[in-house]
Amino acid sequence: MKSVLLEKSKKHLRAQGGRMTAQRRLIVETLSSLDTHPTAEEVYRIAREKDSTLHLSTVYRTLRWLEQEGLIASRLFDDERRQERFDATDHNEHYHFMCNSCKKVIEFDTLLVNTIKAQFELHSGAQVESGSVVLYGTCADCRKQIFAAEQPD
């Protein structure tokens, strides 16, 4: 159960005279044990099962630090205006689908975004540095459930 994120965090901490505390370890391990895109609250709730003295502000501070270090990313989805989700994925640019019904986030990749960027640059004279794509809809699982619920017997 060794985590790439944990190792990277240690390295970054060492490089800047930071300290690897029990809380940071717990938060990082919790985050990398989840393959979802959890909110700070979700990380907090799960981590607290192992250390009930952990405080939400520590979770925020740690997530924010990880973000600044470029080790995780934070994202907002349209239907959750207030609440950020944290993305521990270590591969670089990728895109997201969010299920309107179960709120699951699925990552995907496509080369077409590069084409979109190039087209826009050509058109506008702008220089594009990054891009975000979020698709919304109903995931396969939820479609199945909905279908099952619609069938009489």
Place this chain on the structure above:
Amino acid sequence: MKSVLLEKSKKHLRAQGGRMTAQRRLIVETLSSLDTHPTAEEVYRIAREKDSTLHLSTVYRTLRWLEQEGLIASRLFDDERRQERFDATDHNEHYHFMCNSCKKVIEFDTLLVNTIKAQFELHSGAQVESGSVVLYGTCADCRKQIFAAEQPD
């Protein structure tokens, strides 16, 4: 200075027994006079020049109503976590570029998003209902300025 949005608003109000108040008219006119994607605060600030008794909560209520009616859309951009921007554009799905330096929002269109959607659907079994694309970078104007600043004389 007649506004399509105002006409539509009137129609929707009529259809549901709502009332066209001075405030609603002012907010709608302010919004459609701007070709930017203003925040609620920006709408409020500008509208208040014409009616200093207008209250921010009324602006929110009106914007929210317009959104529910499908007459405007609200969006969040990555670098403005908390604050929504409102988009009075009346053509349907379109995409955005935001300049990292002047925060200007430029709309654009592309057919490639449909391909991305179709690819993802095929792949995942999900059904995609909508999609958002936001590119970030430096707009043509800002690039020019930066270039000029870099030249010696």
Place this chain on the structure above:
DNA sequence: ATTTGTGCAAACACTTTGCATTGTA
């Protein structure tokens, strides 16, 4: 005359911050 909409102030939800204390290096 109704009954919707507004101003206002207070509540909300998520996130951040200040400070005394704890714990790592």
Place this chain on the structure above:
DNA sequence: TACAATGCAAAGTGTTTGCACAAAT
């Protein structure tokens, strides 16, 4: 031992809501 990090509580920020009053139909 020094000083970074935590717990806690309080503040902050953008947005929403309840209610008494005002105004549109």
